[in-house]
Amino acid sequence: MTGTTAPGALLIIGGGASGVILACHLLRRPEVDIRITLIERREQVGRGLAYSTDHPGHLLNVRAHSMSMFADDPEHFSRWLRHGDGPTDGGIDGFHFAQRSRYAHYLRHTLEQLAGAGDRFRRVEGECQALVETEAGVEARLADGSRHAGTTAFLAVGYDAPVSAVSVDEVVPDDTVLIRGTGLGMVDLFIALAARRHRGPIIALSRRGQLPQVHRQSAALPIDAAGVPFGAEMSQTLGWVRRLVRDAREQGRDWRDVVDGLRPHSQKLWQSWSVAQRRRFLTHLRPWWDSHRHRTAPQIAQVVEEALASGKLTVIAGRIAGEEAAAGRLRVAVRQRGSGAVRIVDVDRCFDCTGVSCHPLGSNPVLRDLVSRGGARPDALGLGLDVAGDGAVVGRDGRVSPRVYGVGPVTRAALWEITAVPDIRLQCAAMVERHLRRA
Numbered sequence: 438m439t440g441t442t443a444p445g446a447l448l449i450i451g452g453g454a455s456g457v458i459l460a461c462h463l464l465r466r467p468e469v470d471i472r473i474t475l476i477e478r479r480e481q482v483g484r485g486l487a488y489s490t491d492h493p494g495h496l497l498n499v500r501a502h503s504m505s506m507f508a509d510d511p512e513h514f515s516r517w518l519r520h521g522d523g524p525t526d527g528g529i530d531g532f533h534f535a536q537r538s539r540y541a542h543y544l545r546h547t548l549e550q551l552a553g554a555g556d557r558f559r560r561v562e563g564e565c566q567a568l569v570e571t572e573a574g575v576e577a578r579l580a581d582g583s584r585h586a587g588t589t590a591f592l593a594v595g596y597d598a599p600v601s602a603v604s605v606d607e608v609v610p611d612d613t614v615l616i617r618g619t620g621l622g623m624v625d626l627f628i629a630l631a632a633r634r635h636r637g638p639i640i641a642l643s644r645r646g647q648l649p650q651v652h653r654q655s656a657a658l659p660i661d662a663a664g665v666p667f668g669a670e671m672s673q674t675l676g677w678v679r680r681l682v683r684d685a686r687e688q689g690r691d692w693r694d695v696v697d698g699l700r701p702h703s704q705k706l707w708q709s710w711s712v713a714q715r716r717r718f719l720t721h722l723r724p725w726w727d728s729h730r731h732r733t734a735p736q737i738a739q740v741v742e743e744a745l746a747s748g749k750l751t752v753i754a755g756r757i758a759g760e761e762a763a764a765g766r767l768r769v770a771v772r773q774r775g776s777g778a779v780r781i782v783d784v785d786r787c788f789d790c791t792g793v794s795c796h797p798l799g800s801n802p803v804l805r806d807l808v809s810r811g812g813a814r815p816d817a818l819g820l821g822l823d824v825a826g827d828g829a830v831v832g833r834d835g836r837v838s839p840r841v842y843g844v845g846p847v848t849r850a851a852l853w854e855i856t857a858v859p860d861i862r863l864q865c866a867a868m869v870e871r872h873l874r875r876a
């Protein structure tokens with residue numbers, strides 16, 4: 438076994454954006470006596486699912502100003518882009534959308550800088566298969582048989598990576614491609630196909646056919662918490678948001694100001710709803726919220742708009758009513774939204790970009806193991822781990838763990854808005870403060 442269970446021996450499982458941001462928040466407190474062991478199965482930390490792409494056309498969907506790891510130093514990432522390690526991005530302003538691969542580099546580089554040469558940080562490459570609470574603390578068991586002990590563990594294991602049957606490299610330029618999903622994942626795939634000079638038709642399909650909205654220069658509307666209808670029925674909440682948008686427009690502002698202005702309240706709104714209300718939100722409002730809240734960079738939106746105008750990309754609102762193999766192709770029957778008419782499309786390649794899951798009974802061995810031994814359970818809506826408001830993992834019997842915490846999207850059952858860096862960095866800052874008070 439490696440490591441000790443001395444106070445302040447922290448295990449972080451998962452070295453994507455959440456794990457790295459948490460480690461950096463801890464390391465930037467030099468006065469604190471901690472030893473961090475970061476366990477990541479990928480070769481490189483900082484990539485995770487979101488930032489593992491090296492495609493130059495895959496840009497961040499959040500402006501540079503909001504992508505700093507530290508909310509109290511919002512220019513940290515922009516400064517790094519100007520002066521950091523490697524090639525510098527020219528012309529950076531707050532409204533810059535950097536390449537996602539640059540963001541992975543920023544995460545890695547900042548971690549290296551803060552970790553320095555001391556013994557406060559140790560990276561272990563390997564897959565964690567079990568996390569066991571012991572008398573003294575918690576122990577991570579890895580696929581290679583090694584064990585790592587700590588006083589507290591943070592599960593930053595993120596998304597269950599989607600298993601796609603085909604890779605973009607297998608697509609022939611004249612293939613007809615069907616993409617299920619019309620969100621940011623579809624846009625990523627379309628950008629990758631377009632860069633390969635794809636010639637065949639690309640069809641994107643989702644229930645509502647709603648594409649992500651585009652970013653514009655906007656300034657979050659200040660919204661007083663006293664006016665937020667916490668706990669109200671969905672229709673009442675929606676009416677309130679509509680009124681805010683109408684009033685904002687009358688003042689010459691944009692709906693984006695309202696959506697961004699809701700951000701400081703969205704986690705509390707989510708927490709104020711019953712399970713039934715949350716379910717209604719997920720069923721009826723989520724597609725609208727996601728497309729307005731998670732927007733694309735203007736340059737990406739322009740490529741998509743041009744493809745729509747030229748017919749290279751077609752978006753259909755509807756559902757797949759049936760599919761069958763026919764002469765080496767796939768014949769898909771799509772029942773169109775509204776008319777109910779069935780449209781037949783013959784496709785060569787089909788991709789699933791309907792979204793990512795954080796369900797603990799997916800393919801991640803550490804979560805499956807934790808659930809099977811009763812140390813964790815899925816939340817009532819299947820969004821992720823059942824966790825308390827501070828991220829503490831809730832076991833099968835409802836016991837709140839004093840030693841195991843979730844970080845990042847795995848905690849979305851409790852917070853909902855915890856997928857993007859502006860939310861993750863606040864969660865990490867709060868977790869570090871709470872941890873230091875407890876220690």
Ligand SMILES: Cc1cc2nc3c(=O)[nH]c(=O)nc-3n(C[C@H](O)[C@H](O)[C@H](O)COP(=O)(O)OP(=O)(O)OC[C@H]3O[C@@H](n4cnc5c(N)ncnc54)[C@H](O)[C@@H]3O)c2cc1C
Pocket residue numbers: 450451452453454455456476477478479484485486487488496497498499563564565566593594595596597622625793801802803844845846847856857858859
């Ligand atoms: C395609 C995409 C683009 C996005 N773009 C943006 C953006 O521009 N701006 C923004 O703010 N947000 C963006 N997001 C949101 C994104 O979720 C967060 O920014 C962040 O990546 C979440 O990181 P994570 O570390 O929690 O999860 P992940 O990215 O899923 O990382 C989890 C890490 O844990 C590791 N791991 C998992 N299980 C184990 C195990 N058992 N043992 C060892 N290691 C393990 C994985 O290998 C992985 O590296 C995007 C998300 C996606 C999917």
